[in-house]
Amino acid sequence: MSATPGTLAGSRAPFAERLAAVRGSRRRVVDRVMRTVALAAALVCVLPLAAILLFVVIKGAAALNLDLLTKPPKALGTGGGALNAILGSLQMVAVAALVAVPVGILGGVYVSEFASRRSARAVRFAADVMVGVPSILIGIVAYTLLVVPFKQFNAAAGSVALALIMVPVIVRTTEEILRLVPHEIREAGLALGVPTWRVVLSVVLPAGRTGVLTGVMLAVARAAGETAPLLFTALGSRLVNVGQFGQPMDALPLFIYNGARQPIAALNDQAWGAALLLLLFVLGVNVAVRARSWGRRAG
């Protein structure tokens, strides 16, 4: 039982000890091998990211030109650019953020500052569950409530669907960050006779500012990349649509999806170009935001 590993392989050692020594060395080999396997697994995890980035950058850069950024698709045939999708994504995500940011932050404030333990648990639970709801179902819900009554696919429904995806993310990050704000500074505010609402708005929220902003930015990045909630709501459009939220509108993810489905090389190329744009934005936000918090963690 109490095998001393490895070192006792003298020829005079009794059988049991020699056996233990052999087994000890085998254990060390297993250790070595499995640690290498674990390292290999970690590298395998990085491989897809590298492969995706590589192809999107190479194929996307080849398709990236001024036309892609400044022109809508031609009415007939192929050619033109993705201006309709770029503007559409900007507008729909902006409107979604306009709705989701205040709702999400105040919802998070409620959980961390006002809710009883039970209601805090309920909101937290609901937010977690909402994050897990497949986004295509959010699309169906927005379709039922905002497309069917108006008998018209419209960008407003798309924005609402995106907002529904953003809110729970913002609620959870806000709440988690605000809980880290030390209780003493709240007490300090209250002790000065400041009303609770001002303590929350001018002391607690500013103290958690960067964290809350992180949550907002990550939610925006996620919404910008969502396709499924837009399929039955904003639908997509080959026309540039500025401000017409009652009409169909394109978005970069829809542009990529539609371009990839066609058996036409020129459209596939445009999809790669749009994918590069989308990835630059989404990964740019993620790297910027996460690198900051990572730097703080390491420092």
Next chain:
Amino acid sequence: MTTLAPIGRLRGRTATRRADVVFRGSTRVFGGAVIATLGVVAAVLVVSSAPAWTRFGVDLITQTTWDPVRDVYGALPFIVGTLYAAAIALLIATPIGVLTAIFLSEFAPRRVAIPLTFTIELLAAIPSVVIGLWGIFVLSPFLRDTVDSWLIATLGWLPFFRGPSFGVGLGAAGVILAIMILPTIVSISREVLSSVPNSQREAMFGLGATRWEVAVKAVLPYARSGVVGAAILGLGRALGETMAVTMVIGNGQDIPVSIFDQAQTIASKIAVTFNEASGGFQTQSLVAIGLILLVMTLLLNVAARLLVSRAQRGPIR
């Protein structure tokens, strides 16, 4: 966890000021809105699928014919497709993900583990549609020309590996899903493993164990339920993932047997059919299978969160 009451709940003069009452009330409305939206999502799906349920009942789940012309809908092939693709994804992603988590939390030095964790979490941020684009034009042809032909040559006598392979199909969808759920499995498993108390490791080292033995016999069993939770959370994500799967799964209407068969998952079927559905019961039937999907993902998510939170409090025996 702090035991202090939230400031909004402190009793005192401040809590009675009108502005405070208004502010507190409005935040409560927004907090309640989160719960309400969840209710709205469920209610909308139930209400708008009700006609299909009353018309077809369990046939929606057990029948295999999805025929808009005869207006008859059975979704079994898509339910099987969903579970099949998710199973392939889990089979690939769980061992790789858990080994990676062990590497990150037990073996890797900090200066390696931190950037590596960061990189893997970045994978989760890539939009599904971009992964799908890569899946169609890079991964599927690659699989068809390498792995698939090898699998057919060696294991082709099994019905699960019967060729030919077109690149797109269940297998490709499974691999894409595996890539997409890896970050979930890795980051949650890593967190759970890292929260295992060091005394657990020290005791095992004290007995002369190697680092691998410590990881597998002292740390992993302690964190078991959390790692299972991570895998279930990954499964939940795999079931509901839409775009990337839609792009690489092909378009099969039959119950898939071989991993090279083209198929549909519930989500991909909804994605490609919903806008074309008109008249009859097709839209309602699509919402009905969406409801099935919702129930599946909700149950998995709740179970997974319970397991993970329990693992972070300690082992279960």
